[in-house]
Amino acid sequence: MTAPDPSPERDEINELLRQLEAEKAGAKYWRDAARHRQGLLDEIKGRTSVRAVLSIERRATPLRRRIRTSADAARSTLGMLLVAAEAVPHRRALSERQSAIDALTSALEPPEPLREKTTVVVVGTADLPGWATALRSEQTTVHTASTPAEVSGVLEGTGDEAELVCIVDSDVEPLTPGWLARLALSMRGAGAAAATAVMVHPRRPLKSATPHDLLVRSAGYHVDESAGAPHVKALLAAADPTTVTDDTVALAGGGLFLVDRVALVAAGGYRPHGSCDVAAIDMSLRLAAQGGVIVRSGPTLAVDHRPTIPSDRTGRLLFDEGSRNWSDLLDRHGPALMHLTPRGTSAKASFWLTVAAPNRKVADRWGDWHLAQALARAMADLGHRAAVGTQAELDEPARKAADVHLVLRGLASSPRSSGQHNVIWVISHPEDLDSAECDEADLVLVASPLFATHLRTSTATPVEVLLQATDTDRFRPATDHARRHDLIVVAKSRDVMRPMVADAIAAGLRPSIHGSGWDGLVDPDLLVTDHVANEDLPALYAGAGVVLNDHWDTMRTWGFLSNRIFDALACGTPVLSDPAPGLQETFGDLVPTWNDPEELRRAVERSLTMDRSAFAQRARAWIEANHSMAHRAVELVDFLVTHGLIDEYTRRSRPRNAR
The missing domain is CATH 3.40.50.2000 (Glycogen Phosphorylase B;)
Incomplete structure (x- = not known):
């Protein structure tokens, strides 16, 4: 915090600062005490009888781990067998599906030649496949990148000559003749920033077959919602690929897409992520934030040999939603993804309130839990979605997908997500708050005018006063007037x-x-x-x-x-x-x-x-x-409007700058 001011008129504040430093010293004492207790625990673990018990535990742990691993493998194998069994009745239709695809691709009129200089990057290989080598011309240069992390370096090395950039996963095989020119034509005709192809399931061997073989895997992606969290799902999954037409889509997948280089640079460039799909969704959302449109080229087909998600027997999900890739994407773009859902397109700003309680099992004994619940009800009365979570739920997709993350700051701080508006409400324990935590927030609310005045001297983040309150629907005078x-x-x-x-x-x-x-x-x-x-x-x-x-x-x-x-x-x-x-x-x-x-x-x-x-x-x-808590809900929304975090008229969240 700020060093004490020596001027006479600041004596009272200086005294408060000294007391605050004393409280911080007290907090350090308890942290030291916790370390001492850990030392005592380590000493107990060193006793002979305790070591024997722990030895048995250690010996049993690998066995339990092997059992769990075997069970997981068995479930995965069983899932594959079930999908393969479901595919058996469809095997007779595979020849018909293949014939229909062949008939479509051979009947298409050749597109007009590619006008724009184009850079193609094949990701996941050091050797160019034959179809990529055949693309090379005066208009088209082709490069490889072993991982998505190398793509941005490859693009920087090609200079600014290219007008279009095409990213293709090495496990994707274009089928339609003239596919690159067709993507460019679709973009040009719609004035779009990017175009994606129709991904088709391959014809798999019987042991790994699915009912979806040679049907659409994805024709672009859209976003659905359940339990307050977004889910990226394939458009037209399992449809006949020969019937897919041109259309706009919300998101492009990472298997194969073409993007206007100027639009890409304006949106922040191609950013390396854990997979091509994460990078493509990230790019799509940033393009959309700049007003860019993404189109699907219906006749442009490509076989997608990449593995599907084992837990998704429908073949519709783009991500394993338990993966780190998905978690990281939600950190950056959770609210933006929610805004693409049917309800999110017109909904008022949504809120997630985090309290210091460690988990829901004990939350009922924490006062801030009930305070947050009352505020959430008041926010709902204003038409906003609001949910309350504990420290154990900070990684929940619904938390990351809310427009505003409001932390009721007591005993515990909470991490921020770059895609959200992050607001702190300091309701207690001011001795545990530091300027760095405030600096990372978009807005700090304080349940004390005195502390708010002090805090404004130590952070550049806006600070407003939001007092505590009560739920007047619950706390009301007794009807029987009996004094207990x-x-x-x-x-x-x-x-x-x-x-x-x-x-x-x-x-x-x-x-x-x-x-x-x-x-x-x-x-x-x-x-x-x-x-x-x-x-x-x-x-x-x-x-x-x-x-x-x-x-x-x-x-x-x-x-x-x-x-x-x-x-x-x-x-x-x-x-x-x-x-x-x-x-x-x-x-x-x-x-x-x-x-x-x-x-x-x-x-x-x-x-x-x-x-x-x-x-x-x-x-x-x-x-x-x-x-009343109803007053605090109105004040909270007004502060968010004042500081440009939500729109004054629609009460919708204003998107954060693309990061």
Whole structure:
């Protein structure tokens, strides 16, 4: 963070900065403690009895691994056999299919000669196949690249003379005479940036045959959606290749395509990726972002000898969606792919909210999980798709495909994806945030005006204030008005005596305590339960006479107001709190504060004897008018509009610059 400013008028901020550095030192202490515990664990593992158990475990591990490998191989073999069995009834039709293809390719009129200078790159081989050698002419140069990573180097080495660039996988065999000129003609006629051929399944040996042999493998690609994630699928898969006509397509596959060199350079060039298909999809999306159109040349057929995905018996999928290639593509282009789905073409911006909870098994015990769920519901009420995920779900395709990744920043940071708008909402633990994390975001939201002011001095990323809030549909006054406890505390102790409990006891009060870690710190008779399920909180707050609140030191120092204040006031219940910056500005006189036990005792007495009905109406009205989650959803969208991340009128996401 920024070094302290020595000027007198900055004394208060400097003191806060010193406290923040102290909190960071405290965080380092706990990291060191974790390393110490790991050392103790290693020592335990070194004991004789433990070593014996671990030895058995190590010996069993290779056997389990071999069993899993054998099972996977058996499943793969079984899948191939099932596909081959399905292909048997179709074997008689193969001759007819072959004859139809031959008749089509031989009946086509020769295309006009290729006008444009063209560079052809055959990928995956060092030796040119015969069909590639035959292309060489004054207009056409042919090169090889062993991997997709070498293609960009080959293109750079050819200079700027070529007007068109053709990329062909070495396992693809063009069938149609004059195929290169036909692709160029299709591009020229449609004013397109790129053209792709129709890929046909080969006639395979019986043991590896499929029902799709000599039918269309792909005629370009489109994007479908399920469970909030995109899936790239072949157009016209298993169709008769002789019936395919020219048309525009969303995406070109990497088997064979032709692209205008000027358009390619304007879109950022050909980028090396793990496969030709990933590179082609990446290129297609960048061309589309520049307004480029991709066409399919119907009569241009090519046999695609590349293996299909074993798990995809339909033959429609372009990618193994468990592969690193697919994951990397989603990182770069997840939202852009979703925008090509039928629903994505007109939908408002979509959101994925990530919380610090490690996984869904324990998420219910994390307050930020429920805060995020409430915000997601409010976003849905505005017409946006919004989902909530934990740290364990950061690699989920649906997360990478959302337009906006909103991280509720508490105890854990989250990686960014270059294809998304990345937004951080700092709701707690400011001591754990650094400027580098903020610099990588597109927008930083902070639940504290004081910390937002400080943060603006340490990052170039825009910083806005977005306070915490409550779900007013869930947190509301009780209907039976029965008071279950006069004074309640709903908080963990973290094994220290919190000020609100210490002062209450010193004042002679008997708070009913709900939360863990209080054993040995207070009279056991004060303990009601060590955990309150979130669904039970509204009734607990609504049935209390007074709710006590305090803040952890860093939260109080930097003005991060506790979420329980918003929740309890929405229930119409009085709240007493320790002083914190921004408390009066946010709640006016609704939340009295105390500084010592006697002040606390008097404040509790006043709260218990005042007109509860009048207070409840006033508190509820204030929260509904200013601090509902519906308000925060509107504010969030407005901030995204202000900073150019979504469109003001359509509320659709504005695409990130091609990267």
